[in-house]
Amino acid sequence: MRGKAHIPETTLALYVPGDLPLWRRALVRLHVARCAWCRQMVDVYRSDRARLREIAAEMPESVNWNKLAAEMTANIHVGLAAGECVAPRRRKQVSVGWRPAAAMAGLAAVLVCAWWLNMPSNTTQELGRAFHAILTGRGGVNTFPARDGRGLVVELSSSGIDLRENGSLVFGVSQDQAKLVDVSASVQGSASARYVDDKTGQMTITSVYAQ
Amino acid sequence: MRSRALLFACAFALAARAQSLSHKVTLPADSPVTLMAVDWGGTDATARGGAFFVDVRASLSLRNSSQKRVRAITFAVLSQEVTPGGKGSVSVPSLDVAPGDVFPVGIDLRLLRSIGGGAAVEVKLDGVLFDDLSFFGPNSLQSRRTMTVWELEARRDRQYFKKILETAGGKGLQDAMLDSLSRQADRSWPGMQMVRGRATVTDPERELSFAFLEMPDAPIQATNGIARISGSEARAPRIEIRNRSERPIRYLEIGWIVKDQQGREFLAASLPAEVNLAPGRSGQVAQDAALRFPERTSIQAMTGFVSTVGFTDGSYWIPSRASLNDVRLRRVVTPSPEEQRLTQIYQKKGLNGLIEELKKF
Amino acid sequence: MSEAPGFTRYDAVALSTEQQNRFVSQNLRRVFLLIYRIVGNVPDAQDLTQEAFIKALQRQDQLKDLDKAAHWLSRIASNTAIDFLRRSGRVSFSDIEEMPEPFASSPDDSPEQLLLRAEHREHLESALGVLTDRERTALLLRDVEGMPADEVAERLNCSKATVRSHIANGRVKLRRFLERRKT
Numbered sequence: 001m002r003g004k005a006h007i008p009e010t011t012l013a014l015y016v017p018g019d020l021p022l023w024r025r026a027l028v029r030l031h032v033a034r035c036a037w038c039r040q041m042v043d044v045y046r047s048d049r050a051r052l053r054e055i056a057a058e059m060p061e062s063v064n065w066n067k068l069a070a071e072m073t074a075n076i077h078v079g080l081a082a083g084e085c086v087a088p089r090r091r092k093q094v095s096v097g098w099r100p101a102a103a104m105a106g107l108a109a110v111l112v113c114a115w116w117l118n119m120p121s122n123t124t125q126e127l128g129r130a131f132h133a134i135l136t137g138r139g140g141v142n143t144f145p146a147r148d149g150r151g152l153v154v155e156l157s158s159s160g161i162d163l164r165e166n167g168s169l170v171f172g173v174s175q176d177q178a179k180l181v182d183v184s185a186s187v188q189g190s191a192s193a194r195y196v197d198d199k200t201g202q203m204t205i206t207s208v209y210a211q
Numbered sequence: 212m213r214s215r216a217l218l219f220a221c222a223f224a225l226a227a228r229a230q231s232l233s234h235k236v237t238l239p240a241d242s243p244v245t246l247m248a249v250d251w252g253g254t255d256a257t258a259r260g261g262a263f264f265v266d267v268r269a270s271l272s273l274r275n276s277s278q279k280r281v282r283a284i285t286f287a288v289l290s291q292e293v294t295p296g297g298k299g300s301v302s303v304p305s306l307d308v309a310p311g312d313v314f315p316v317g318i319d320l321r322l323l324r325s326i327g328g329g330a331a332v333e334v335k336l337d338g339v340l341f342d343d344l345s346f347f348g349p350n351s352l353q354s355r356r357t358m359t360v361w362e363l364e365a366r367r368d369r370q371y372f373k374k375i376l377e378t379a380g381g382k383g384l385q386d387a388m389l390d391s392l393s394r395q396a397d398r399s400w401p402g403m404q405m406v407r408g409r410a411t412v413t414d415p416e417r418e419l420s421f422a423f424l425e426m427p428d429a430p431i432q433a434t435n436g437i438a439r440i441s442g443s444e445a446r447a448p449r450i451e452i453r454n455r456s457e458r459p460i461r462y463l464e465i466g467w468i469v470k471d472q473q474g475r476e477f478l479a480a481s482l483p484a485e486v487n488l489a490p491g492r493s494g495q496v497a498q499d500a501a502l503r504f505p506e507r508t509s510i511q512a513m514t515g516f517v518s519t520v521g522f523t524d525g526s527y528w529i530p531s532r533a534s535l536n537d538v539r540l541r542r543v544v545t546p547s548p549e550e551q552r553l554t555q556i557y558q559k560k561g562l563n564g565l566i567e568e569l570k571k572f
Numbered sequence: 573m574s575e576a577p578g579f580t581r582y583d584a585v586a587l588s589t590e591q592q593n594r595f596v597s598q599n600l601r602r603v604f605l606l607i608y609r610i611v612g613n614v615p616d617a618q619d620l621t622q623e624a625f626i627k628a629l630q631r632q633d634q635l636k637d638l639d640k641a642a643h644w645l646s647r648i649a650s651n652t653a654i655d656f657l658r659r660s661g662r663v664s665f666s667d668i669e670e671m672p673e674p675f676a677s678s679p680d681d682s683p684e685q686l687l688l689r690a691e692h693r694e695h696l697e698s699a700l701g702v703l704t705d706r707e708r709t710a711l712l713l714r715d716v717e718g719m720p721a722d723e724v725a726e727r728l729n730c731s732k733a734t735v736r737s738h739i740a741n742g743r744v745k746l747r748r749f750l751e752r753r754k755t
Contacts, residue, residue, distance in 0.1 A: 013743035017714070019721050019736055048747055049715050056609050056716040059601075062524040063614060069600055071345070072622050076596060078239040079349050079626035157402040171299065172321050181395065182545045185480040187448070187467075187500040189407045194548065197317065201555040203548045204317060205302045209352065210407060350619050459701060461613035487612045489701040523613035 007031055007038050016045045152210040154191045156183040161191045163208050173206045236271060236286075237335040243277035243347050244284065244339060247313055254332075267332050269318040274311065279341040281308040282362050285354035287337045288320055300337060300352050304361040304548040307342075307571065356462070356527075360519055363529050365549030369572050371532045372553060376569065381562055388557045388565065391546055395554070401471070403479060404503040416441045421450060424516040426534045430456035431463050431517050434493070443508040445469065446501035448482055450515060453493040460488040462521030463496075468543055472509040478543040479504075481518060516540065592629055599642065600625070603649045609712045610653040612701065620656055624649040646717055650709075650727055657705045699749040706730075707742035714739050 007015075007028055014020050015028045032038050059065050155162040161183060163171040173193050181203075182194040189210040196203050236249055253268035267288065275281045285302040301318050308314045318334060338348030340358040348354070376384045421436030436450035448467065454460050462485055469479040484496040504510070520528040535544060546554070557565045603624060608617035628648050700708050706728060713719045713727060725735040 009744050009747070010737075010740040013740045013747070014736055019714070019739060044747065045743060048743065048750065052711070052746070053716050056605060056712065059605070060524075060608065060614065065601070067345075068604075068614075068618065069597075071347070072600060072604070072618055072625075073593075073596055074241060074347065075349065075622045076625045076629075077241060078347075079622060080592075080629055081239045081241075152407060154405045155403070156405070173299065181551060184478070184545070185403065185405050185502075186464075186483055187405065187407075187480050187498045187502070188483050189405075189500070191405065194545070194551070195319075196551060196555055200315070201552060201559060202303065202315070202317070203305060203552055203555075204319075205304065205548065206320060207300045207302070207352075209298045209300070349622070355615065459612070459698075461616070485616075487701060487705070489698055492701075521615075525613075525615045 006035060006041075009041065012038060012041045013045050016042055016049060152189075154185060154189070154208065154210050156185055156191055156193075158183075161193050161206075161208050163210055171208055173208055234267070234269070234332045235334070236269070237333055239336065242336060242339075243275065243279075243341075244273045244281065244336070245276045246271060247274050248272040265321070265332065267318055267320045267334075269334060271316040271318065271334075272313055273316060274313045275308045276311075277339075277341070277347075278310050279343060279345070280310070281306050281314075281339055282342050282365075283340040283358035284316065285337045285348075285352065285358060286316070286318070287335045287352055288318065289333045289335060290331065298352075300354065301334075302354065302358065304358065305365055305552045356521065360527055360529060361548055363527055364547035366572075367529065367532060368547050368550045368553070369569060372565075373569050373572075376566065381566070384565065385557075385562055388554055388562075391550060391554050392558070394541060395546060395551070397542070401475075401477065401505055401508055405480065406501045406503065407499065419445070419510065419513055421448075421513050421515045424514060424537060424540065426517055426530060428531060428534065429517040430454065430458070430460065430520045430522075430528050431488075433465060433515050433517060436513075436515055438513060440510050443504040443506055443510065444501055445479070445504075445510055445513070447497070447499060449495060449497040450482065451493060451495045452486075452488070454488040454490055456520075456522075457490050459490060459523045460486060460520055461523045462486065462519070463488075463517065464519040465496075466516045466518040466544065467502075468514040468516070468539070469502075469504070469510055470512040470514070471504075472511055474511075476514075476539060476543050478545070482515075483519075514539065518544075595629070595641075596625055599645055602642075603645060606646065606649055606712065606717060607653045609700065609716065610650070610705075610709050611656060612708075616656065620652050621649070624652040627652065646719075647727075650713055650717070650719075654709060654727060657709070699746050702749055703742050703745055704738075707738045707745065710735050710738035711742035711746070715743075 011020065011024070011028060015025065015032075018025065020028065032042055153164045153167075155164060158180070160180065161173040179196050179198055180193055181196050183191065184194075185191040190207055192205050192207040194203060194205050234251055234254060236246055238244065238246055249272070250270040251268070252270075254266060256265045273284075283302065283304045283306055285300055288299040288301060290298075299320060301316070301320070303316050306314065336348055337352050338346055338350050338354035338358060340346055340355070340362060344359055344362065346355045346359075372384060372387060375387050379386075416439045418437050419440045421433070421438070423433045423436070432453045432455050434451045434453055436448065438445045438448040450465060452463065452465075462483070464484075465482040467479045467482055468476055470476045479502050482496065482498060484498075486494060486496065488494050516530075518530065522528070530540075535541065545551075553565060553568065556568050560568075600621070604617060604621045607620045607624065608614065611617055611620065624645070628645050631648075700711075703711065710724055710728060713724045714721060719727070721735055721739070722732050724739075725732045728735060728738070730738075
C-alpha cells in the first residue's frame with residue numbers, strides 16, 4: 001500500500017520484549033499482523049536481543065579468565081579480612097554540664113598560657129607561625145588571592161602539600177628526613193609530593209586525596 | 212577547694228587524652244608481603260594551640276613472600292576520625308625486590324588534627340605491583356594504575372640510558388646524567404592551590420584557549436580546549452579529544468602547562484579522565500575545578516599534552532623519550548621516579564655504580 | 573529443604589569460609605561479565621566485581637530467600653557499577669561525533685557463523701560503545717539480566733518512561749550500527 005504508515009522504530013524496539021504499556025501493545029499487535037515491514041523489524045529486534053544475550057555471556061578475548069578469577073578471589077578475601085580488621089570506632093560521648101565545661105576551658109587556657117610563657121623563644125616563634133597559619137589558613141610564603149574560602153582546597157608549595165577545609169588545615173604532608181624533589185596535582189582532587197631519602201636513595205611518593 | 216582540684220585533674224586528663232595516639236599497620240592474611248618489623252619511633256601527637264600535630268613516622272620492614280619480584284607498593288594512610296579529605300597514601304616506586312628479600316618502607320607524614328578529635332592512624336596495604344605487571348590489593352586509591360605507569364616509565368628510561376651507554380659510552384651516559392640533574396635543579400614552580408567544584412569568582416573572566424603539543428605517536432589527539440581565566444585563577448578546563456588508535460580507550464591524562472607574564476612555563480596540574488572512547492571517536496572532557504596561582508601570577512598562555520592513555524584491555528601508553536625531548540616538555544615535566552633514582556645512584560656511587568645498576572635489568 | 577540447581581542453601585547467619593568460596597566461584601563469572609558490559613573495561617570491572625562481592629558477603633544477613641541469591645547479588649553488582657559511573661561523571665564525557673564507519677564482515681546468517689563469532693563479538697562490543705552509559709546500562713539490565721523495566725528504572729534512579737526511552741534508543745542505535753556494518 002503506497003504511503004502506508006509504519007510503527008516508529010523506537011516503539012517496535014520496545015514491543016519485542018513487552019516493554020510497551022498494555023493498550024499500546026495491543027495496537028501494535030494489530031498493526032504488525034497486517035504490515036510485513038513492521039513484522040520483519042520485530043523479528044530483527046528479537047534477533048538482536050538474542051544475539052546481545054549470547055555475546056554478553058562470552059568472555060572478552062583479551063581476558064585470561066582463570067588468572068583473573070584467581071586474582072579477584074584473592075582480592076575479595078583481602079577485602080573481607082580488611083573489613084574485619086577495621087571496625088568503625090565509636091567516639092565516646094562525654095557529657096559534661098556547661099558550668100564544669102566552662103571552668104575546665106578556663107583552666108586549660110591558664111595552663112596553655114603558663115606553658116607558652118615558659119617555652120624558649122625560638123619555639124614560640126615557630127608556634128606563632130603555626131598559630132598564624134591555623135588562624136589565617138595561610139602557611140606558605142606565597143599569598144593567594146582572597147576568595148570564597150569554603151570547601152576543600154589543596155595547596156602545593158615548596159614545603160609540601162596541605163589540605164584545607166574552610167580555610168583550616170586538616171591534613172598536611174611534609175617530611176623532615178627526606179628531600180622534597182617534586183609536587184604535582186591532579187584536578188580530580190589529589191596531590192603528590194615526591195621525596196628522596198639522601199641516605200638510601202629510596203624515593204617515596206606521598207599523596208593526599210580530597211574527597 | 213576539692214571541686215577545683217577535681218576540675219584541675221579533669222583538665223589534665225583531657226589534655227593527656229588528646230595527645231594519646233593509636234596506630235597500626237594492616238596487611239591481609241594472604242598478602243604477598245609480610246610485615247617483619249615496624250618501628251613507630253618518632254610517631255607522636257603534640258598539642259599546639261588549638262590543634263595538634265600527629266607526626267606519623269614509621270619504618271616498616273617487609274619481606275616479599277610471593278614468587279615474583281616486587282616493583283612498587285602503596286599503602287593508604289587513614290585516620291579513624293574521618294574528615295572530608297583525611298586520606299593519604301605512601302608509595303614506593305622503582306623497587307626491585309626478589310622473592311624472599313626484605314625491604315624497607317618509610318612513612319613520614321604530618322597530620323594536623325583538632326584537639327578533642329582523637330588521633331588514630333592506620334596504615335593499610337592498597338596494592339603491590341609485580342614485575343609481570345600483575346597486581347595484588349584492594350586498589351581503593353587506584354594505585355594499580357599509578358604504579359603500572361611508573362613501571363612503564365621505569366622500563367622506558369632504563370632502556371633509554373642503556374642505549375646511550377651502548378652508543379655513546381660512559382661519557383655519553385655521564386652527559387645524560389648531568390643533563391637530567393641540571394633539568395631537575397632548574398625546574399621552577401610558583402606554588403598553587405586547587406579547588407574542586409565551582410569556585411566563587413568575583414573578577415572578570417575571559418576564555419583562554421589551549422595550544423597542544425603535537426605527539427604523533429599518542430593514541431589520543433587533543434584538538435581544542437579552553438579554560439576560564441580570572442586574575443591568577445584558571446578554572447573549568449574543557450578539552451576535545453579524538454581516539455586515533457584502533458583500540459578503545461578508557462582513561463587518559465592531559466598535562467596542563469601554564470605560562471605567566473614573565474614567560475615562565477610550569478606544569479600546573481594533570482587533567483585525568485575516565486572515558487569510554489571507541490576507535491575514531493571524539494569526545495570532550497571537562498573538569499569542575501580551579502587552579503589558583505600566587506597573586507602576582509598572570510596567566511598568559513596554556514599548553515596541553517597527552518601524558519598517559521589507558522586502553523580497555525588494561526594496557527597503557529606513555530610518551531616516548533623522543534617526545535619528552537621536546538624543548539618545552541624538557542623544561543617542565545619532572546623526570547620519572549626511576550630516572551630520579553638513577554641520577555641519585557650516579558651522584559652517590561658514580562658512573563660505575565650507575566652502570567652496574569643498569570646491568571641488573 | 574532441597575537445594576535449587578546452581579544454588580547452595582545459605583542460612584541467614586554468617587557463612588563459613590567454604591560457603592563463601594562456593595558463593596564466589598558460582599557467581600564470579602556472571603557478575604564480572606555484567607559489570608564489564610556496563611563499565612566497558614576490564615580493570616574497572618575487576619575492581620568493581622571485587623567490591624560487589626565484598627559488599628554482598630558483608631551483608632549476608634540480608635539474604636533471607638536463597639532462591640533469590642543470584643538476583644540479590646546482581647542487584648548489588650549493578651548498583652556498584654552504576655554508582656561507579658555516577659562517581660566518574662565528575663569529569664563529564666560527551667559524544668560529539670556520529671557513529672564510526674563499521675567494519676566490513678560477512679552476513680551473520682552464513683553457515684560460517686561460528687567462525688565469525690569473534691568478529692561479531694568485536695562489532696557488538698563496538699556497538700555497545702556508541703551507546704551512552706545510561707542506554708548501555710538500561711539495555712544490559714533489561715535484555716541480558718532480564719530485569720523488569722520498573723526495576724531498571726529504580727536502579728538508574730529515573731522514571732519508567734525515561735528508562736523505556738533509554739532502552740528504546742539503545743536498541744535502535746544498536747540496530748543502526750549493525751545495519752551499517754552490512755552495507
